[in-house]
Amino acid sequence: MKRLLRWVTIVVCMLSVVSCGGLLDEEDAYGKASNFTLQEISPALSGTSFTILLITDVHVGRQSRVPDSYDAFGNMDDWVTSVTSSGSYDFLVNLGDLTDDSTDSQYASAKHFYENMASHMNLGSFTTIGNHDNRRGGRRRFNEYLGSPMYQAFSFGGYSFYLLDTSDRSVSKAQLSKLKQALKNDSQPKLFLTHYPLAADSMSYYYLALTDSEEREELIDLMVSNKVGLWVAGHRHAQKGPVVYTSTCHEITLASLNGLDDPWESPPSWYVMTVDTLAKTVTFDRYEWHKGDGAGTKTDSFVFRLP
Amino acid sequence: MRRFVLGMLTLLLLQPLAWASTLHVESGYAETLIDTQCFFVSALYDADVWKAGYKSRYPYNDVAVAANLPLKRHWFFAPNLHLNTRFRSACNLDGTVSFGQKFTIPSGAFTVSYAFGVQMSWFLSPRIEDQLFSQSLDYHLFLEYRFWEKRIGLSIAYDSSTFFWYGYYIFNPIVTIGGDWKVTEAADITWSARCRNSDLWVENQNITMVEFKLGCVWRLQ
Numbered sequence: 001m002k003r004l005l006r007w008v009t010i011v012v013c014m015l016s017v018v019s020c021g022g023l024l025d026e027e028d029a030y031g032k033a034s035n036f037t038l039q040e041i042s043p044a045l046s047g048t049s050f051t052i053l054l055i056t057d058v059h060v061g062r063q064s065r066v067p068d069s070y071d072a073f074g075n076m077d078d079w080v081t082s083v084t085s086s087g088s089y090d091f092l093v094n095l096g097d098l099t100d101d102s103t104d105s106q107y108a109s110a111k112h113f114y115e116n117m118a119s120h121m122n123l124g125s126f127t128t129i130g131n132h133d134n135r136r137g138g139r140r141r142f143n144e145y146l147g148s149p150m151y152q153a154f155s156f157g158g159y160s161f162y163l164l165d166t167s168d169r170s171v172s173k174a175q176l177s178k179l180k181q182a183l184k185n186d187s188q189p190k191l192f193l194t195h196y197p198l199a200a201d202s203m204s205y206y207y208l209a210l211t212d213s214e215e216r217e218e219l220i221d222l223m224v225s226n227k228v229g230l231w232v233a234g235h236r237h238a239q240k241g242p243v244v245y246t247s248t249c250h251e252i253t254l255a256s257l258n259g260l261d262d263p264w265e266s267p268p269s270w271y272v273m274t275v276d277t278l279a280k281t282v283t284f285d286r287y288e289w290h291k292g293d294g295a296g297t298k299t300d301s302f303v304f305r306l307p
Numbered sequence: 308m309r310r311f312v313l314g315m316l317t318l319l320l321l322q323p324l325a326w327a328s329t330l331h332v333e334s335g336y337a338e339t340l341i342d343t344q345c346f347f348v349s350a351l352y353d354a355d356v357w358k359a360g361y362k363s364r365y366p367y368n369d370v371a372v373a374a375n376l377p378l379k380r381h382w383f384f385a386p387n388l389h390l391n392t393r394f395r396s397a398c399n400l401d402g403t404v405s406f407g408q409k410f411t412i413p414s415g416a417f418t419v420s421y422a423f424g425v426q427m428s429w430f431l432s433p434r435i436e437d438q439l440f441s442q443s444l445d446y447h448l449f450l451e452y453r454f455w456e457k458r459i460g461l462s463i464a465y466d467s468s469t470f471f472w473y474g475y476y477i478f479n480p481i482v483t484i485g486g487d488w489k490v491t492e493a494a495d496i497t498w499s500a501r502c503r504n505s506d507l508w509v510e511n512q513n514i515t516m517v518e519f520k521l522g523c524v525w526r527l528q
Contacts, residue, residue: 023517024338168513169505173340211479211505212515213430213439214341217397220434245434 034149036182045157054271056095056234057256061106095234096130096195102138166196197233229306237265335520397432443478495524
């Protein structure tokens with residue numbers, strides 16, 4: 001009887017401990033230091049529209065692994081000339097995978113590239129972390145080299161931009177909890193910018209979207225019910241979508257800046273996103289760069305209606 | 308109507324007892340990225356080549372059937388079908404087929420088995436954009452050591468799917484440490500702890516599921 005009581009006590013204690021719960025709620029120090037408090041950008045918007053230069057999947061260092069891929073850093077002067085000759089930009093947003101394998105040398109080169117690009121922006125630059133940026137202590141390097149939190153939010157021109165950390169193929173429980181709280185207190189129309197796509201449009205999507213279907217569903221619910229107009233992602237190295245959730249809620253996956261001319265990827269691409277606050281629309285202009293070109297060529301343009 | 312449904316459910320749950328050789332009843336605690344804290348209870352009927360079970364972890368329900376068909380030279384064929392439903396929302400239909408081999412040394416102290424196959428997962432949602440059909444490799448590795456006159460067994464398993472599979476995380480590795488204690492000729496006590504990683508192949512792993520459970524097994528026949 002005593003033995004049985006001892007076992008029951010142990011089991012009850014164990015269950016009590018786990019029921020205090022939240023075993024998956026813990027974040028690392030870099031996650032804990034991140035939040036979605038809206039950073040107000042100044043000066044305030046003076047006109048009725050603003051532009052964001054969007055780049056994703058630069059993959060500095062990939063050329064040693066994939067020789068045919070384009071070495072964005074090694075050809076930086078051409079890039080900067082090409083990208084900045086396409087127009088004047090208020091912000092730079094990088095959607096992750098700035099490095100190919102999170103090494104110190106790749107981060108040092110990526111920092112040089114990113115800062116050079118950022119120096120051409122009128123108001124600021126933001127970056128999200130990708131799945132190639134967080135390997136073997138990559139989160140620390142991301143924070144130290146780029147000075148960026150893992151996730152953040154900023155507000156400009158009456159719109160809120162949420163940069164989510166989906167680098168390990170999920171939005172952590174802690175991040176999702178902070179996001180829900182932030183959305184409750186934010187009545188502005190919003191855009192989500194991150195690395196991983198939500199949408200599933202092919203049989204072999206298990207590696208190319210967030211792994212948890214229920215998490216995806218919850219995020220789509222959050223978008224639809226909180227005036228989130230767009231989920232903008234990278235990761236696939238090819239333009240996919242748009243996916244229509246509602247008439248004012250879409251998802252688009254952008255092609256990579258580290259291009260590869262093969263059936264799975266596409267030539268090096270970047271996007272100019274123009275938010276028209278009067279018309280409540282966002283326009284994406286896609287530019288492609290081919291070897292031998294001096295500057296990028298505009299190859300596509302599409303418009304989304306925002307909430 | 309409610310009585311009829313309850314009656315049918317009771318019949319459905321009790322009927323397999325007529326054919327099953329063992330009944331497993333397990334309870335425990337599980338956490339995924341969406342659940343906060345979730346206690347569950349499951350019943351599993353097991354015969355020589357098949358098993359069927361039901362698991363409730365509100366607001367989820369799991370129903371699964373599986374077979375383990377022995378072939379020549381220690382080979383076996385193991386199909387598994389699993390349905391996971393969430394009240395008033397989506398459900399997930401998963402299936403696996405795998406081939407493997409199982410070896411036990413003559414004394415019965417060590418058992419090792421492995422299997423490879425394919426897994427398919429279909430996330431069915433009322434919203435068309437939420438549908439997700441995916442397929443991937445299915446893999447299993449199981450090691451067991453039995454001691455104290457083979458009454459106690461300790462095991463470690465490395466799987467991409469389990470019987471009550473949290474199927475919407477297709478391909479992700481699940482590590483299980485467990486054991487059983489043959490208390491009497493008719494009953495065992497079982498326990499296990501398991502977790503799942505978001506990604507095995509690249510080094511940005513994140514724990515996306517934990518599960519602890521304790522149970523009893525009754526040999527019926």
